[in-house]
Amino acid sequence: MSEMKDFNSATHPDWCPGCGDFGLLAAMKMAFAGLGLNPHEVMTVSGIGCSSNLPGFINTYGMHTLHGRALPIAQGFKLSNHKMNIVAVGGDGDGYGIGVGHLVHAMRRNVDMTYLVMNNSIYGLTTGQTSPTSGFGMKTKSTPFGNPEVPLNPLTLALGSGCGFVARAYTGHTKRLVEIIQAAIKHQGFALVDTFSPCVTFNLINTHQYFKDNVKDINQEGHDTTDLAAAWKQASREDVITTGIFYQKVRSCYEETEEDTLAEPLMSHKLGITSEQTQKLCAEFI
């Protein structure tokens, strides 16, 4: 059993006051405590970005790695110690830009883990360039005349890549965010939660007020989360900004295909082989 404060780290976040990432950090602690997880049972893995600094601000095991590479590291860790709960975190640049190849394959592969993306539609740490989710025409430091590319839709990307849990939340709506994180952790398989996490310094369009005024939770109007076509439709709506759990389907996760090998976590296997085994291996070449 644990309490939210057990997850407090000695390091205070260096995010700008008002940064949306504070909301996710708090919600993670609440979600973990609510699920009865202990700090040592969680591994938080991130890439690089303002958002990716999060593992240093939470008292769990953590890895703060390379820009875009949180997912392969997290999967390698999970397959080696699948008794731990793995939560990967990071930004939109990290997950949907430089790391998007890994994301697509992680969703197909379906290792049992949770991925929380702090999507602020901007590159925060590098002081405000366009990101894969910046709106068309958005002016940023690297697109002073307006972003000429259309934004990527992480939800339809996930739905099209075989992701078994697809959700979105706004980090200012703590209670709902906590529920969604808990559902994502409980989901058996890879779970993607895209969160609107405003950058108060470099994105003056997608602000807290903007999301407060525009988001709509689809689960409150009876959306069927097992209906892929309905999920796709809700994820592509343009009249409002939809949030909630869009799609959930449990299929066998990657670890189950390795059931025999992973009866015990890989990290606790006995190492080395016997001399009979060595002989047998050699005999194959004689």
Add this chain to the structure above:
Amino acid sequence: MNQVKDNIIVRIAGAAGDGIASAGEVFGRICARSGLHVMAYNAYQSAIRGGHVWLQLNVGSRKTLSHGEAPEVAILLNRTSPALHIPMMKKGGVVFYNSSQIQEDLSKMRDDVTCYGIPFKEIFTEAGVEAVMANTFLIGCVVGLLGLDANIGLEFIRDRFKKKGEQVIALNNRVFQGGIDWVKKNAKPMEVHLKGDGKRRMFLTGNHAFGMGLLAHGLKFYAAYPMSPSTGVLHYLATKARSHKLVIKQTEDEIAAVNFIIGAAHAGVRTATATSGGGFSLMVEGVGLAGMMEEPIVIINVQRGGPSTGIPTKQEQGDLNMIIGASQGDFPRIVLAPKDTEDAFYTAGRALNLAEKYQTPVLILSDLFLSEHFQTCDAFERLLPIERGKLIDHTEGGYKRFLITEDGVSPRLVPGAPKGMYCSPSDEHDEVGNVISDVLAGLPESLDIRNKMHPKRMKKLDMARREDIKLPTLTGPKNAELTLLGWGSTYDAIEEACEYLRQEGIETNHIHFTDVYPLPNEAVREMLESCKEIVAVENNFSSQFTRLLRAETGFDVKRMVNRFDGEPFTGEDIFNRVKKELAYV
């Protein structure tokens, strides 16, 4: 050279898809079971059907040191082969071919080479005999010509077709025996004395040995993306995943592969990957991450001809510069370049140990030649002890992942222990793992941390030099007038060249490096200074190792022999090039 001739060079040539690899393996394994030594080399243009391929096996009573140059016996399998290979044959050579398939008369091509065209279809008319069995027949011919024990061949065929049932075994044995009988009746015996020593040897590639070496020394997790000539390791280990409870993962790319194994290493699992230059280029950022986060990973980089896609099915030792300099900043790395198949097996085990001892990347440099050529090797009987360094699984609290210690290595806690939570960052950090870049940036405290942590990591190299790095080997007479210097897979070929040079009256010895970084600089310098004349032999354009030696030891090797046309050295080839370089004769 008037000793009894105790080796023979056999070539099998044809189109990709003609079953050359399989025929070569059958012949090689029969020789290996006969207690002989074999060194084989596969020259192919394309791994898929169509291109021209040949395989050359140097079979001997003593260890054969290269695949040799001109073939003495050849099996030719398709119609383009005669024109390509008969001119290359050694005087007095013998050629076998299936005249049901190659209908030209080859006897006119050279009067100093005997060509036996055998109409396989006419000899074997019984039902069930397929055209591909001509290969087995021709191997029978060579086994007969060389006077090898027919029973060992029959036994091998029995083992190989065990799963296909008695009928198939009997048929193949009849065809094989048919070849032996045909030669007895129709061919002049070959003047060669091949005598086995009673040992039944393995016949395997460096990639097999790497895979087996990793497996035998505690590997549990392997991730890779296919790339020639490294893929053999993945293929080998994949077949062992179930029986040895391994996780073997083909990832979406090499960036993922290296990061998967970093995750696995962090969890306390022995792990490795293999790739070739292009894939290693993609892994470079991960190598630095492992250096910074002090993760024990092993990467096998199997060199092929570069740059870029280069000559992808060809040989080169051209990646040393990249490996030594890979990734930004300074961090400790260990680079090992095994010299032969047996060494590949032990180097894999040693690399896993060193990675955990030093908690840093260990990079193995192989190449197409070492990884893909088949060689006989005594069965591995000895395994290295598995040493896990400062790995711990428990703490009472106050744990510091990056604790500054005398030797630079900190106790490494497997995540999951109740009181040990810590975060490993890619940013510079203090002993606990707090990053200095943001919160502390610019404060005097952060300079202080940097000034402690950077040397802490780099110190590991001193211990490696002291405790683990092997000095180069010196073979041959001590104060020889000529020293050949090499590294990695060229060992045997250089040894062979030394023999030839000595036979010419040039007293030659051989200094060979398998541990290429870090170098024990002083000791190496002394060794080199005591030599009279050194020629560095490298399978690359710019003498990359020679340059490293100069940078590390200040010693300047002035004479070099370089081969960069995509072929591996043979002793004869080095011999000729060295003589030219020194303008002897």
